[in-house]
Amino acid sequence: MRRLTVWSAAYNSNDPETIAKNYCPDAILLGTVSPVMSEGTEAIITYFTPSKGTGNKNAIDERRTITINDNAVEVAGFYTFTRMVEGKAVPAPSRFTMLVTKARK
Numbered sequence: 016m017r018r019l020t021v022w023s024a025a026y027n028s029n030d031p032e033t034i035a036k037n038y039c040p041d042a043i044l045l046g047t048v049s050p051v052m053s054e055g056t057e058a059i060i061t062y063f064t065p066s067k068g069t070g071n072k073n074a075i076d077e078r079r080t081i082t083i084n085d086n087a088v089e090v091a092g093f094y095t096f097t098r099m100v101e102g103k104a105v106p107a108p109s110r111f112t113m114l115v116t117k118a119r120k
Contacts, residue, residue: 031063
């Protein structure tokens with residue numbers, strides 16, 4: 016799925032603004048390492064700001080896609096986050112669920 020690949024590349028850029036461009040302005044993000052919901056663009060940028068320039072990466076592993084309608088699909092699966100901790104790469108398996116929609120015009 017192209018959209019998921021685009022999101023992964025944005026995450027790997029370690030640039031919060033680039034990552035946030037993959038979300039609708041009213042999106043709700045339940046971040047992997049956050050105890051709160053991030054609602055809207057500014058909150059999503061804030062969530063990803065600690066990873067700015069860190070060299071963190073992710074790799075999409077197994078996933079399933081469910082078509083909801085002509086404009087939306089749900090994607091659920093597993094990915095591996097590799098975070099840099101004290102200069103060492105530390106992989107961590109994670110799971111995700113995303114609602115992917117056609118771009119609004």
